[in-house]
Amino acid sequence: MPDLALFLAASAAITVAPGPDNLQVLARGISQGRAAGLVAALGFAAGLTFHTTLAAFGIAALLRSSPLAFEVVKLAGGLYLVWIGIKALRSQGLASAHERPPQPLSVVFRQSVVGNMMNPKVTLFFVVFLPQFVNPNGTQRIAVQMIELGLVFMLQTLAIFSAFGLFAGTLGVWLKRRPRAGVWLDRLAGATFIALGLRVALRD
Numbered sequence: 534m535p536d537l538a539l540f541l542a543a544s545a546a547i548t549v550a551p552g553p554d555n556l557q558v559l560a561r562g563i564s565q566g567r568a569a570g571l572v573a574a575l576g577f578a579a580g581l582t583f584h585t586t587l588a589a590f591g592i593a594a595l596l597r598s599s600p601l602a603f604e605v606v607k608l609a610g611g612l613y614l615v616w617i618g619i620k621a622l623r624s625q626g627l628a629s630a631h632e633r634p635p636q637p638l639s640v641v642f643r644q645s646v647v648g649n650m651m652n653p654k655v656t657l658f659f660v661v662f663l664p665q666f667v668n669p670n671g672t673q674r675i676a677v678q679m680i681e682l683g684l685v686f687m688l689q690t691l692a693i694f695s696a697f698g699l700f701a702g703t704l705g706v707w708l709k710r711r712p713r714a715g716v717w718l719d720r721l722a723g724a725t726f727i728a729l730g731l732r733v734a735l736r737d
Contacts (some may be wrong), residue, residue: 537681537682539666540666545689547693547726548690549721550721554577554649558574558694558698559575559698559701562645562698562699562701563701564680566658567699569636569638569698570695570697570699571698571699572641572642572645574695574697574698576644576648577649578688579645579649580645580647580655581649581655581659581683581687581690583649583650583718584656585663585679585684586683587660587680588656589663589679590676603714611729611731612730613730614661614662614665614726615726615731616730617723618723618724618726618727619723623723641679662690662729666678666682667679667682
């Protein structure tokens with residue numbers, strides 16, 4: 534069974550760091566109010582089921598075909614996590630959340646889901662992030678563990694993004710007045726990525 538506590542802590546640190554998805558949730562909440570922010574949060578979280586499914590069954594199939602290939606993917610994933618961690622540490626942070634024209638809530642939801650599903654970087658992230666917490670020798674099947682992790686990630690994303698949507702106005706003003714806060718959030722995410730990457734690279 535995967536280490537859910539460690540996974541949840543790492544996921545939360547990554548989710549709060551400034552990125553395209555939470556910026557859009559903020560923008561929706563600022564421009565259209567709390568309902569739009571919550572709908573956008575729900576849409577982005579729902580889109581993660583697509584990436585979870587791809588990662589779960591792809592990694593499970595790889596493990597069945599070649600345990601060595603699975604280990605190579607995990608090592609490559611560790612190096613990838615270190616690389617994006619370094620990029621996050623060098624980021625200049627969040628300047629502002631740009632407002633967008635008001636749209637019907639159904640459109641906001643659809644755009645959020647499709648935008649998340651069509652982002653190949655999210656798929657790549659799931660493929661290299663989720664296996665770091667999988668126990669290939671455990672009693673649970675690899676696919677089941679991956680789906681479990683994906684659901685945990687989706688639920689914590691929904692909770693954090695919903696908070697962003699609810700308090701978008703306050704958060705937007707706060708971030709505009711304190712641009713350095715975005716830098717420190719990026720550094721938190723960067724340190725998390727690097728720690729996870731090293732954990733994989735140095736693990737026996």
